[in-house]
Amino acid sequence: MSLNSPGEYALVIVIAALAGAINAVAGGGTLLTFPTLLSLGLPSVSANVTSTIALVGGYVGGIAGYRRELEGQKATVRSLVPYVLAGAIVGSTILLITDDKLFRSIVPFLVLFASVLLLMQPRLQARLSEIHPESGQAQVKNRPIVRKISVFFAAVYGGYFGGVLGIILLAVLALTLADSLQRINGLKSVLQFAINIIAVIVFAIFGPVYWLVVVVMFPASLIGGWIGSSQARRLHPTTLRYVIGTYGVICAVVLFVTL
Numbered sequence: 280m281s282l283n284s285p286g287e288y289a290l291v292i293v294i295a296a297l298a299g300a301i302n303a304v305a306g307g308g309t310l311l312t313f314p315t316l317l318s319l320g321l322p323s324v325s326a327n328v329t330s331t332i333a334l335v336g337g338y339v340g341g342i343a344g345y346r347r348e349l350e351g352q353k354a355t356v357r358s359l360v361p362y363v364l365a366g367a368i369v370g371s372t373i374l375l376i377t378d379d380k381l382f383r384s385i386v387p388f389l390v391l392f393a394s395v396l397l398l399m400q401p402r403l404q405a406r407l408s409e410i411h412p413e414s415g416q417a418q419v420k421n422r423p424i425v426r427k428i429s430v431f432f433a434a435v436y437g438g439y440f441g442g443v444l445g446i447i448l449l450a451v452l453a454l455t456l457a458d459s460l461q462r463i464n465g466l467k468s469v470l471q472f473a474i475n476i477i478a479v480i481v482f483a484i485f486g487p488v489y490w491l492v493v494v495v496m497f498p499a500s501l502i503g504g505w506i507g508s509s510q511a512r513r514l515h516p517t518t519l520r521y522v523i524g525t526y527g528v529i530c531a532v533v534l535f536v537t538l
Contacts, residue, residue: 282319282491282495287319288495290315290319291316291492291496291499292496292499293499294312294315294496295312295333295334295336295337295495295497295500295503296500296503297503298311298312298334298337298500298503299334299340299499299500299501299503299504299505299507300337300503300507301503301507302334302337302338302341302445302504302507303337303340303341303468303503303504303505303506303508304508307393307394307397307442307443307445307524307527308337308500309330309331309334309393309441309442309443309444310390310393310394310397310442310443310524310526310527310530311526312330312333312334312496313326313330313390313442313530314390314530316329316330316492321492322379322487323379323382323386324374324375324377324379324382324486324487325486325487325488325489327374327382327440328478328482328486328487328488329488329489329492329493331441331475331478331479331482332475332478332479332482332493333496333497333500334475334496335472335475335476335479335497335500336496336497336498336499336500336501336502336504337500337503337504337507338468338471338472338475338504339472339501340500340501340502340503340504340505340506340507340508341472341505341507342465342468342469342472342508343504343505344504344508345464345465345468346465348462348464348465348466349465349466349469352462352465352466352469355456356466356470358423358427359427359430359466360470360473362427362428362430362431362434363430363433363434363473364434364474365434366430366431366434366435366438367434367435367438367473367474367475367476367477367478368438368477369435370434370435370436370437370438370439370440371438371478371481371482372438372481373435373439374438374439374440375482375485375486386440386534387531387532387534387535388531389442390442390527390530390531390534391527391528391531392442393440393442393443393527394442394525394528394530394531395528396443396446397443397524397527398521398525398528422454422455422456425455426451426455426456429451429455430448430452430470433451434470434474437471437474437478438474438477438478438481441474441478442527444471444474445468445471448467448470448471449463449464449467452466452467452470468508
């Protein structure tokens with residue numbers, strides 16, 4: 280598969296930039312890139328692995344935007360990274376040994392699950408805000424063992440598909456870590472990056488990656504991630520979540536019919 284027209288180049292650049300920004304602000308960028316790559320003719324597994332690699336740039340930009348919130352979190356990052364790396368290896372390996380036909384049958388359910396979770400996030404975050412006031416006076420007890428096990432399974436999901444991984448990680452961390460939501464969001468960005476780096480290595484060696492598409496999308500997602508994270512404090516993401524979540528539900532319905 281190759282990009283055959285200026286319009287297709289423009290489309291993947293815009294979608295990658297939007298996905299990078301969405302991942303930094305709310306999560307759910309895969310719900311844009313995956314269906315777009317499918318519409319351009321990529322097989323389902325190829326669309327997934329290509330999208331995963333291309334969106335790594337957005338996570339780099341997101342980390343740059345959250346660098347202040349990451350101050351003082353090195354110990355937490357070190358304690359969790361081994362678990363997310365192991366989970367990502369498991370998830371990406373499962374994807375590569377999954378038959379394309381089986382993956383195509385599972386994908387609509389994953390997209391629907393991710394979309395519904397995205398639509399529910401404002402209510403979930405409202406609940407989490409009660410547990411983790413933005414003042415940082417958290418009322419929840421630290422649960423390191425539960426946190427490590429939970430991020431491992433979140434990473435398995437992220438290595439396999441990854442749609443709305445950020446929301447899953449945010450929920451897990453906020454329920455098991457005594458800190459403010461802004462700092463947790465910064466930590467989430469680092470863990471997302473670690474998960475996707477493992478997936479990238481596995482997919483780059485063994486996966487059916489369309490590298491031309493990656494080359495076009497990667498820098499756009501990097502810029503989008505930096506812009507999205509730097510604006511996150513000033514943007515209210517609820518409307519954006521509903522738009523992307525609704526789009527994802529529509530995509531899931533289309534995938535149920537077409538895949």
